[in-house]
Amino acid sequence: MLSVVDVSVTYPNGVAALKATNATFARGQFIVLLGKSGAGKSTLLRSLNGLVRPTRGDVRNEAHGSIFASGATLRAHRRRTGMIFQQHHLIGRLTALENVLTGRLASHGFLRSLAPLPRADRIMALEALDRVGLADRALDRADELSGGQQQRVGIARAMAQRPEIVLADEPVASLDPATAVKVLEDLHRICREDGITAIVSLHQVELARQFGDRIFGLARGQIVFEDGPEAVGGIALDQIYQTHPAELAVAAE
Template sequence: MTPAPSSFNTMLRIDGMGVTYPGNVLALRPTTIEFSKGEFTVLLGLSGAGKSTLLRSLNHLVRPTSGKVISSEFGVLDNRRTVRQHRSRTAMVFQHHQLIERHTALQNVLTGRLAYHSTCRSLLPLPRADLELAYHCLERVGLADKAIARVDQLSGGQQQRVGIARALAQQPSMILADEPVASLDPATSARVLGLLRDICREDGITAVISLHQLEYARRFADRIVGLANARIVFDDTPAHLRQEHLNEIYQQEANPASGPARTPALAPVAITPQPKQMEIAR
């Protein structure tokens, strides 16, 4: 019998999972953590701390070298069938969008439906129900009027919203986003993250987001998981994040050549761009 996550509210659990890359590079120490249904979790830490490895191992884009990933819907991800089932219900939002630029926004969103069809069926036009769902997803991110626009004619913020719409078209129970606003300006970043958080709350979607920006983590997260040196060093709500936790999250091993890492100061969140800055070109 396949073991299930320990809590009734748990969407996904990793149990003693570690990742070591070729060359004996330790990317993630053996880790146990649960992600709850409908929770918006931000992974915070320096580059190389283990954020992306942890995030991508949740749907086996990075294969764990020890431990296991356990889905509340499909059990232990230990074979092709359960991994495929889990991926069909776990959407990804990428830093660089991963869109087909010569295709329209609507065509890109429709790719979120391909997992629900056989390879042969996906070569044909998708059913009208899929088309209507894709258009509705564009409506939810405020881009219905850009449905037939080529993606390469859209701004960076609009392209990322197309990526979110594509994720929604997958009708996921979980969304994973790897540095989704790293290439966007501050005003656009805040709008994209706010949109993603609000949609996840409305639909009860579990979200795990990796970020570098402390202010966004504090503003949008229900829960912050801080990583340093390939292990979790903080796991709590933003209200419980203290300066000593930041010192640990942003620490670096002693390196006389480069000196210590600069640790962000814990200050009140104040992201208040002018109204014109908040407008995104349509």
């Protein structure tokens, strides 16, 4: 279980990106943070891994309490938390396999990570690629892959960590609709099979309904909705998007 307690984030330029937020994310669920750009989704997501440090409040997990209790506690939390980014963050000149292997580095000390990683790590990386259907592209450079394939390598890299939690920040925002569904199907299936808690930010309403066990709607830096996907209807969308019906129809596409 992961929770935020009275978390707020104000950036140095004075922008209040997140306002006094409380939420609990249940173990093993596929949770969607839904909202338009600037709603606070990315700030909340990155606070859950300490990439953005709250101005006030705390992030807590059941293993260590506050993730900010010490440097060692934060590192331990990050080791058990995989990250998937919108723009992949792959190293283009490296192969898909080499990119996935970077997900194993945190499991080794600094000096050990300078040498080639053990065979067991390479097997884990290959297995992770196989689970997203890319074992046959393991030795291809990342920059030779399509956008959807690169994002699936990003999923494999996160899974190579053997995480308990996965945080995905708009992982399909740059993909066409069919590819977006395929990427989310892979992520959803793997998280289900491994009992991983997934917290995924999206702006596509239909994808949130299709994949989310629980949906948190954000608007203007606050959680304004929390319920199951079946409850994401007109009133809920008006709360989340705070906009006109025509714009809601576009968001739902």
